[in-house]
Every structure is written in structure tokens, then in C-alpha cells.
Amino acid sequence: MIDPAWVSGLSALLFVIGLAGAFTRKNAIIVLMCIELMLNAANMQFAAAAVHHGDATGWVYTIFAIAIAASEVAIGLAIFLAMYGQHESITLDDVNVLRN
Amino acid sequence: MAGSGSTEAVQSAALEYAPYIVLLPMLAFPVILFLGKMFNGNKMWKEGLKEGGLIALPVMGASLLISLWLITDFIGGSGHADTAGWTWFTSGMWDSGQTTVTEISLGFGIYIDHVTVMLLFIASFLCLLINTFAIGYMNTDPINDNRNHRFYAEFVLFCSGMLGMVLADSFLWLFIFWELMGLCSYLLIGFYYERPSAAYAAKKAFLTTRVGDVFLMVGLAMLWTLFHPYAGAGQGALDYSVVFYEGNIEKVAASSSGTLAWALGLMFIGAVGKSAQFPLHVWLPDAMEGPTPVSALIHAATMVNAGLYLVARMFPFFGAEALHGDLADLAFIIAAIGGTTAVMAAAIAFVQHDLKKVLAYSTMSQLAYIFTGLGAALYLANTLHWHEYLADGTKNPDYYVNHAIVVVAFGAALFHLFNHAMAKGMLFMASGAVIHEVHHAHHHLHPHDDHHDESPEELLMLANYLHDSDQSVFGFFNSIDLDQSGEIDTYEFQKALKDANIADLPPWEMKRLMAAVDMDGNGRIDVPELELSLGRIHLASLAGDDDHHDHHDEFDAQSMENMGGLASKMPLTATAMLVGSLSIMGFPLIGGFWSKEGIIANTWRVALDDPRFFYPAMCVLLGAAMTGFYMSRMWLKTFAGSPKTEVAAHVHPTNTWIKTPLFILTFMSLGAIVLASMGFTHWAPDEYYEPFFDGKKSFVEGFVYEMEHAFANSDAFFFVLTYVAILLGAIVGPGLALSLYGGKLDEGEDSLPWFAPVLALNQMVKGRYHWDNSSFAQSGFATALENRLYFDHYYDMAMLKIVAAFSFKAAEADSSVIDGTVKTIERTSQQLSTKLRSLTTGSARDYILMAALGTLVLFGLIWGVVA
Numbered sequence: 001m002i003d004p005a006w007v008s009g010l011s012a013l014l015f016v017i018g019l020a021g022a023f024t025r026k027n028a029i030i031v032l033m034c035i036e037l038m039l040n041a042a043n044m045q046f047a048a049a050a051v052h053h054g055d056a057t058g059w060v061y062t063i064f065a066i067a068i069a070a071s072e073v074a075i076g077l078a079i080f081l082a083m084y085g086q087h088e089s090i091t092l093d094d095v096n097v098l099r100n
Numbered sequence: 101m102a103g104s105g106s107t108e109a110v111q112s113a114a115l116e117y118a119p120y121i122v123l124l125p126m127l128a129f130p131v132i133l134f135l136g137k138m139f140n141g142n143k144m145w146k147e148g149l150k151e152g153g154l155i156a157l158p159v160m161g162a163s164l165l166i167s168l169w170l171i172t173d174f175i176g177g178s179g180h181a182d183t184a185g186w187t188w189f190t191s192g193m194w195d196s197g198q199t200t201v202t203e204i205s206l207g208f209g210i211y212i213d214h215v216t217v218m219l220l221f222i223a224s225f226l227c228l229l230i231n232t233f234a235i236g237y238m239n240t241d242p243i244n245d246n247r248n249h250r251f252y253a254e255f256v257l258f259c260s261g262m263l264g265m266v267l268a269d270s271f272l273w274l275f276i277f278w279e280l281m282g283l284c285s286y287l288l289i290g291f292y293y294e295r296p297s298a299a300y301a302a303k304k305a306f307l308t309t310r311v312g313d314v315f316l317m318v319g320l321a322m323l324w325t326l327f328h329p330y331a332g333a334g335q336g337a338l339d340y341s342v343v344f345y346e347g348n349i350e351k352v353a354a355s356s357s358g359t360l361a362w363a364l365g366l367m368f369i370g371a372v373g374k375s376a377q378f379p380l381h382v383w384l385p386d387a388m389e390g391p392t393p394v395s396a397l398i399h400a401a402t403m404v405n406a407g408l409y410l411v412a413r414m415f416p417f418f419g420a421e422a423l424h425g426d427l428a429d430l431a432f433i434i435a436a437i438g439g440t441t442a443v444m445a446a447a448i449a450f451v452q453h454d455l456k457k458v459l460a461y462s463t464m465s466q467l468a469y470i471f472t473g474l475g476a477a478l479y480l481a482n483t484l485h486w487h488e489y490l491a492d493g494t495k496n497p498d499y500y501v502n503h504a505i506v507v508v509a510f511g512a513a514l515f516h517l518f519n520h521a522m523a524k525g526m527l528f529m530a531s532g533a534v535i536h537e538v539h540h541a542h543h544h545l546h547p548h549d550d551h552h553d554e555s556p557e558e559l560l561m562l563a564n565y566l567h568d569s570d571q572s573v574f575g576f577f578n579s580i581d582l583d584q585s586g587e588i589d590t591y592e593f594q595k596a597l598k599d600a601n602i603a604d605l606p607p608w609e610m611k612r613l614m615a616a617v618d619m620d621g622n623g624r625i626d627v628p629e630l631e632l633s634l635g636r637i638h639l640a641s642l643a644g645d646d647d648h649h650d651h652h653d654e655f656d657a658q659s660m661e662n663m664g665g666l667a668s669k670m671p672l673t674a675t676a677m678l679v680g681s682l683s684i685m686g687f688p689l690i691g692g693f694w695s696k697e698g699i700i701a702n703t704w705r706v707a708l709d710d711p712r713f714f715y716p717a718m719c720v721l722l723g724a725a726m727t728g729f730y731m732s733r734m735w736l737k738t739f740a741g742s743p744k745t746e747v748a749a750h751v752h753p754t755n756t757w758i759k760t761p762l763f764i765l766t767f768m769s770l771g772a773i774v775l776a777s778m779g780f781t782h783w784a785p786d787e788y789y790e791p792f793f794d795g796k797k798s799f800v801e802g803f804v805y806e807m808e809h810a811f812a813n814s815d816a817f818f819f820v821l822t823y824v825a826i827l828l829g830a831i832v833g834p835g836l837a838l839s840l841y842g843g844k845l846d847e848g849e850d851s852l853p854w855f856a857p858v859l860a861l862n863q864m865v866k867g868r869y870h871w872d873n874s875s876f877a878q879s880g881f882a883t884a885l886e887n888r889l890y891f892d893h894y895y896d897m898a899m900l901k902i903v904a905a906f907s908f909k910a911a912e913a914d915s916s917v918i919d920g921t922v923k924t925i926e927r928t929s930q931q932l933s934t935k936l937r938s939l940t941t942g943s944a945r946d947y948i949l950m951a952a953l954g955t956l957v958l959f960g961l962i963w964g965v966v967a
Contacts, residue, residue: 022945022948023945023949092943092944093943095942095943095944096941096942096943098940099941099942099943
């Protein structure tokens with residue numbers, strides 16, 4: 001059995017990689033992937049904690065998070081399509097319609 | 101309906117009907133207005149009823165008939181003051197410090213005395229004649245088409261104001277009707293309100309008289325305060341029966357005669373404004389902007405008499421024994437204002453070229469004569485013991501002498517009012533007839549050519565289309581604004597014109613049309629632009645298209661420079677004008693002579709007693725010569741000599757509606773001696789008055805008395821004075837005019853026999869004594885006179901310097917302090933929100949950063965709380 005501390009550490013690492021990616025990358029799809037990465041880091045932490053405590057609640061949360069993440073991706077991709085239709089690009093720097 | 105007051109007399113039946121004198125015209129006002137609105141343009145309304153003229157006529161006729169009935173009743177009765185009252189409503193008033201409630205009732209009452217009778221006749225008689233004249237004048241001028249009902253409605257309301265003011269039994273009602281007249285005067289002067297000059301003149305007249313009215317109101321308030329304690333139950337403190345009651349005057353005089361003098365002085369300022377006396381005279385010449393003779397006549401024969409009436413109404417105060425000598429200063433002020441105006445207005449009349457303006461200044465000057473005469477009469481009444489008993493109850497030894505002096509002095513002023521009203525009414529109507537005919541002759545000679553090419557014809561058609569289909573500009577705009585953008589472009593406009601069957605224009609034509617409408621040049625038309633363009637067309641068509649006012653730049657139908665030689669073209673008008681001029685001049689035996697001599701004599705009588713009065717006395721004597729000059733000048737320039745323009749040679753006699761009043765008034769002026777012999781010069785409102793009608797003096801005796809006093813006065817001083825006045829007024833003044841103006845008529849032009857001596861004399865004097873007056877005409881004084889002695893200039897400047905400067909300061913305070921506070925709050929919050937707004941960059945990355953930072957902060961907080 002792996003020590004949960006290692007799992008927590010891995011999930012933290014994944015989360016930071018995702019966060020850094022979301023901050024630095026310009027391509028919307030990569031940013032979306034980074035967000036997914038962060039979500040999965042959280043899922044991993046839930047799963048590890050569920051195993052550690054022997055409690056199913058963590059698994060339940062994980063399943064909900066995956067479901068939400070899936071719908072989020074669907075919406076996100078739809079937005080990107082629409083964005084591409086308008087701007088002919090999915091570079092985030094080009095999109096600032098909410099400015100001011 | 102019990103009469104009240106000290107001089108209760110037998111109630112006459114006519115008194116019960118007297119309110120109808122006022123009510124009939126007042127009720128005719130809405131009737132004419134609404135019928136006019138309903139049937140405007142209807143043939144029956146236009147031809148049959150003369151657009152309301154024939155509704156007004158019988159109404160004014162009925163007013164005159166009741167007035168005459170009332171007057172004959174009054175004269176045939178006792179000749180004593182008489183009142184009748186109708187209560188309108190009663191209410192309580194609680195004086196501070198009292199435990200009882202005073203009952204105050206407000207009602208309308210009729211007060212009849214000698215002054216009322218005089219003014220009542222003048223007003224109702226002239227109103228009827230003006231009405232007759234107006235039908236001949238207004239309804240034959242196409243510029244008035246379809247709006248004459250407005251004129252007649254305002255006219256009857258005006259008449260009802262004048263009649264009501266004369267009949268009212270209290271100063272309060274006098275003031276109410278006074279203001280009603282002010283309003284109607286404003287409306288009538290501004291009848292052609294689309295002309296800026298008329299709108300300006302209306303405002304000027306309204307505001308100038310308002311200056312006087314404020315003082316009048318303050319004076320009335322003071323009078324109310326003085327007499328309020330002595331008003332009985334059911335009496336208003338301003339009722340004549342209260343203020344003229346000798347017992348009340350005694351009580352007021354004992355405690356506060358100075359305040360009373362101030363109150364009367366302030367009321368006099370109101371009269372100065374209404375009667376256009378110096379320094380509130382500036383409105384009268386401009387009032388000639390109204391429909392030509394009619395409004396002018398109102399401002400010469402009826403309304404301006406209101407001020408004189410108010411001063412004459414004050415007679416009981418001046419005549420009261422209790423106030424003996426207290427009001428002499430005020431009487432002097434009245435006479436001095438009169439004297440100043442008489443000379444000043446006459447001097448300005450010297451240089452006027454406009455026929456109506458000469459008459460306007462003549463009106464001012466003659467009203468000033470009456471003021472001087474009233475001032476002298478009031479002075480005499482105030483300083484002489486003229487009652488039968490003295491204040492201490494003993495018999496007055498000088499009663500007969502002094503009483504006669506006061507009665508004759510007051511009578512002379514009032515009789516001049518009568519003569520002037522008749523003559524000036526006639527002069528204005530005659531001048532209106534001349535202007536009317538010159539105008540028509542000009543129109544006939546120079547048929548209208550279209551000057552209105554600036555506005556495209558399509559727009560005119562569009563304006564007509566909208567008018568015919570009864571659409572508003574806004575509604576039409578919305579219907580053609582196909583994309584609802586709030587602006588129409590060339591295409592939409594073209595389509596609209598096509599749909600309305602106005603024009604199907606090619607693009608280059610549309611460009612021209614768009615250029616005319618599109619004022620800001622953005623290529624599209626918005627609602628204000630369309631409205632302005634169409635409105636401009638509407639105004640142009642009102643002011644000129646179907647009339648001739650576009651010719652006014654080139655041809656002035658009112659200028660005497662364009663007349664001359666009209667005696668042969670319009671003999672009746674020329675006769676009326678001649679008689680009127682002679683009456684105003686005080687030519688022996690005609691009209692104003694009988695009263696003007698009296699005014700001059702009485703002013704000098706006072707001057708012998710009080711040296712201050714030498715000023716008005718010299719003024720009236722000088723004014724007599726000046727009157728002789730300018731009236732003769734006016735007649736000669738208009739009617740004698742050769743026609744100065746082609747137009748003047750083609751003038752025709754006028755129509756019957758216009759001729760009738762001229763005819764009647766000519767005899768009124770010529771017949772003044774009849775009235776004088778009947779005792780009209782003995783016109784004082786007191787109970788000791790002994791008129792001809794009492795049968796104490798026969799007509800022949802009266803005639804002999806008048807002739808004797810006029811031409812063979814037993815007093816050497818007055819004998820000389822009379823002949824000096826005749827010399828100045830009837831020989832020197834007219835002689836100067838005869839030597840300068842006029843001349844014989846053209847060959848082949850014949851006229852009525854009575855013009856022959858005038859024209860022959862004119863030719864002889866002009867031939868023998870003609871002198872060159874060009875040096876005077878070009879002098880600075882003449883320029884000053886032409887500029888009306890710069891009164892308007894200085895008044896305007898004072899307004900600019902004081903009122904406008906104050907307004908600018910007030911506006912500054914408003915924008916910097918009041919608006920400033922609000923605007924600072926608004927500006928600060930806006931700046932703040934702009935700063936806050938810059939936080940939202942619109943970049944997704946920044947939002948993520950913010951979310952992350954926010955989470956960290958939350959996390960930190962929770963950590964802090966837990967730990």
C-alpha cells in the first residue's frame with residue numbers, strides 16, 4: 001500500500017502544474033486541459049483520502065467531479081468553437097470582450 | 101340691492117340693468133372665439149357674420165343703449181352719485197388681537213357719478229364705432245382672413261374691461277378690470293404675432309404698464325390699510341362708498357394724511373403707466389403695431405383714458421375739506437408730469453413720418469394736457485375752500501366764487517378728455533382709412549410677385565399635404581421612417597414624396613431637396629429638421645405669400661412721405677381728418693377749443709397762486725403752438741400738395757363701414773359747443789353740482805356764458821391769455837406748417853368746397869414765407885427727436901446694465917453653487933467608477949489569477965480562524 005502522503009504530494013504537484021499551465025499558456029484548449037489537470041489532482045486527493053479513511057464519501061465526490069468536469073469540457077469546447085467563429089482564433093489574448 | 105354710502109338717491113330702473121353693459125361683451129368673448137374656431141373658413145361665417153364682427157356689433161350696440169338709458173336716468177334724476185351692489189360672496193376675517201370676526205363681502209357694484217357718466221359714454225360710444233370701422237377695415241384685408249374671430253373676441257373682452265372699470269364701485273374692481281384691459285391690449289398689439297416687431301411691441305406695452313401697475317397695487321394696499329378700520333359690515337375697504345365718505349376721510353386725515361398722500365401718489369404712478377405719460381410713455385408709439393387703426397384707436401380713445409379716469413376718481417380726496425392743502429404737492433406732481441409729457445411728445449411728433457406715429461405722440465401730448473388740467477383742478481380743489489360750509493361748520497363766505505372755479509377747472513379737464521377721445525378716435529380711423537386705401541392702391545399697382553423661391557416648392561406642397569390630411573409632422577415622420585432608425589435618408593424621403601403624390605424626383609433633384617432640409621449636413625433628416633423646414637414654410641405663407649408684407653421693405657403704406665394730395669381722392673376722410681386736427685389743435689369754435697382754453701386758463705390761474713405751477717403753465721402754452729404745428733403738418737403732408745408717389749395718385753375712396761363712424765364723429769367734434777353750452781364744462785362729482793339739466797340754466801344762457809368766457813373774459817389777464825393761446829395754437833403753429841408743407845392740389849383735381857380756403861391759404865403762405873428748414877432737420881436735436889429722445893435706448897441700456905447684469909450674476913451663482921454641488925458629486929463618482937472599471941481587463945488569465953488569489957486569501961482566513 002502506498003503511503004497516502006505520496007499520493008497527496010503527487011496530486012499537489014499535478015495541481016501546481018495545472019495552475020502554472022492555466023496561467024501561462026495562450027491556447028484555450030491547453031488552458032482547458034490544464035484546468036482538467038487541476039480537477040483530476042483534486043480527484044486523486046479525494047480518492048487517496050477515501051482509501052486512507054476507509055470512507056466512501058471521497059469516492060462519491062470524485063464521481064461528481066468527473067461528471068461536472070465532463071459537462072464543463074463540453075461547454076468549454078462549445079465556447080471555443082463560437083470564439084473561433086467570431087475571432088478566427090482561440091488565443092486567449094485576443095479575447096477581452098468583458099473588458100471594463 | 102340697497103344703495104349705500106352718503107349720497108343715496110332714488111334707484112333708477114336702469115341701474116338694475118347696468119351690469120349687462122359689462123356682461124354682454126364679456127359673454128360675447130367666448131361665443132365669438134368658439135364659433136370662430138368651429139366655423140373658421142365657413143362661407144356663412146365669413147360673409148354673413150363677418151367672422152364675428154356682426155356678433156360683436158349688436159352686443160356693443162346693446163351696451164351703448166343701456167349706457168345711454170343709464171346716463172339719461174342719471175342726468176334726468178338728480179345728478180347725484182348712486183350705487184347698487186350685488187354680493188358675490190362673503191367671508192370672515194379675523195384681525196389679530198381682536199375677539200370678533202369681521203365680515204368681508206366681495207361683490208360687484210355699480211357706481212354712477214359725473215365722472216362715470218362721462219367715461220361710460222365715451223367708452224361705449226367709441227367701442228361701437230370702432231366695431232363698425234373694424235368690419236370695414238379688418239375683413240377686407242386678406243392678411244386677416246380666418247383669424248378675425250380672434251380680433252373680435254379680444255376686442256369685446258377689451259370693451260368689457262373698459263366698461264367694467266368705469267362702472268365698478270370699488271378700487272378693487274377697478275384694478276381687476278384695469279388688468280383685464282392690460283391683457284387684451286397685449287393680445288391686440290400682438291395680433292400679428294408672427295412679426296417679431298409686433299411681438300416685441302406687445303411685450304413692451306405689457307411690461308411697461310406693469311411697472312405702473314405694481315405701484316398702483318401697492319397704493320391700493322395702502323389705501324385698504326387706511327380705510328379698513330372704518331369699513332362697515334358688508335362693505336369692502338376699497339369701496340367708493342367707504343373711501344369717499346367724508347366722515348371716513350376725516351378720520352383718516354386726522355391720523356395719517358401723509359400716508360394717504362403716498363397711497364394716492366403710488367396710484368398715480370399706475371395712471372402714468374396706463375396713460376403713457378413720461379417716464380412710462382415708451383410703449384404707446386410701439387403699440388401701433390396692432391391691427392392698424394383699431395388697436396391704435398383703442399390706445400388713443402379708450403384704454404389710455406383709464407389712467408385719467410383713475411386720477412379723476414381721486415377727486416373726492418382732493419376736494420375733502422379735511423385734507424385741505426395736504427395734497428397740493430401731489431397735484432403739482434400730476435400737473436408737472438403732464439406738462440413735461442405735453443411738450444416732449446409734441447416735439448417728437450414734429451419729426452415723425454409715420455402717420456400713425458404722429459397720432460400716437462399727439463395722443464400722449466393731449467393726455468398730458470388732461471393730466472395738467474386735472475392737476476390744476478385738483479390743486480384748486482385742495483387749496484380753496486369751495487364747500488358751502490367750512491370744516492368748523494360755519495357758512496363759507498367765498499362759496500360761490502371758489503365753487504365755480506373748482507367745478508369749471510375739473511370740468512375743463514374732463515371735457516377735454518371727451519373732446520380728445522372723439523377727435524382722436526376719428527383721426528385714427530381716418531388715418532386707418534388712408535393707410536388701408538394706400539395699401540390697396542399699392543397692391544393694385546404692384547401685383548404680388550413671388551419672392552419665396554428659397555424654399556423648394558415640394559416642401560410647400562408637403563406642408564399643405566400634411567395640413568390637408570391633418571397629420572402631425574411627427575406622425576408623418578414615423579410613417580415614412582421605414583427602418584425606424586429615427587432618421588430618414590434620401591431614399592425614404594423620395595419614397596414618401598412619391599407615395600403622397602407630391603413628386604417623383606430623380607436623384608439629383610432629391611439632392612437639392614435634401615440640401616434644403618438637412619440642416620446639419622449629415623445626409624439624413626431628423627424630426628427637428630423636418631419640423632423646422634415645414635414651420636418656416638408655414639410662417640412664410642402666413643406672413644407674405646397670400647399678402648403683400650414682403651413689400652414692406654420697399655413701400656411703407658403708413659409713411660406720409662408716400663402720400664400727398666389725397667384730399668381729392670378721399671374727400672370724406674380728409675374732412676374728418678381736418679375737423680379732428682382742428683379740434684386737437686384747439687382751433688376756435690371747434691371741439692377741443694372749448695376745453696383746451698379752460699385747461700390753459702386754469703393752469704395759469706394756479707400759477708398765479710403757486711409759482712411752481714409756472715412750469716406746467718408754460719408747458720401747456722408752448723404745447724398749444726407745437727400741437728398746431730404737428731397736426732397741420734400731418735394734414736398737409738397727407739392731403740395737400742401733389743401726390744408724392746405713383747401709389748398716392750391711385751387711391752380710391754373707402755367703404756361704407758369705414759365712412760360711417762368718421763361721419764358721425766365729425767359731427768361730434770363740430771358739435772362740441774352744443775355740449776359745452778349744455779354745461780358739460782361744469783363737471784365735478786359733488787352733490788352741490790348744479791347742472792344745466794336741473795333747469796337752472798338754459799341752453800342759450802349756457803352758450804352765451806361759454807362765448808363770453810372764451811372771447812370776452814372780464815378779467816384782463818385771462819382775456820389776454822385766451823388770445824395768446826389762440827394766437828399760438830391756431831395761427832403761429834399752423835402758420836409754420838403751412839409755410840413748410842403741402843401746396844395746391846394737382847391740376848384737374850377738384851375737391852370739396854371747404855378745402856378751397858385751406859389750400860389757398862396754404863399756397864399763399866408757402867409761396868410767400870417758404871423757408872429752408874433743412875439745417876434744423878439735420879441738426880442733432882432733430883436726430884434726437886427721431887430717436888425718441890433716446891428713451892428706449894437708455895431704458896434698454898439700464899435693463900442691460902442692471903437687470904441683465906443681475907441676471908448674469910444669478911445665473912452664475914446657480915451654475916457654480918447649486919448646479920456645482922450636484923455636478924461635483926456626479927463627477928467624483930464617475931471618476932471613481934472609471935478607476936474601478938479598469939480592474940476588469942477582460943483577459944481570462946487575470947480572472948483565474950484573481951480566483952486563485954481569492955482562494956488563497958479565503959484559505960488563509962480559515963486557517964487563521966481555525967488556528
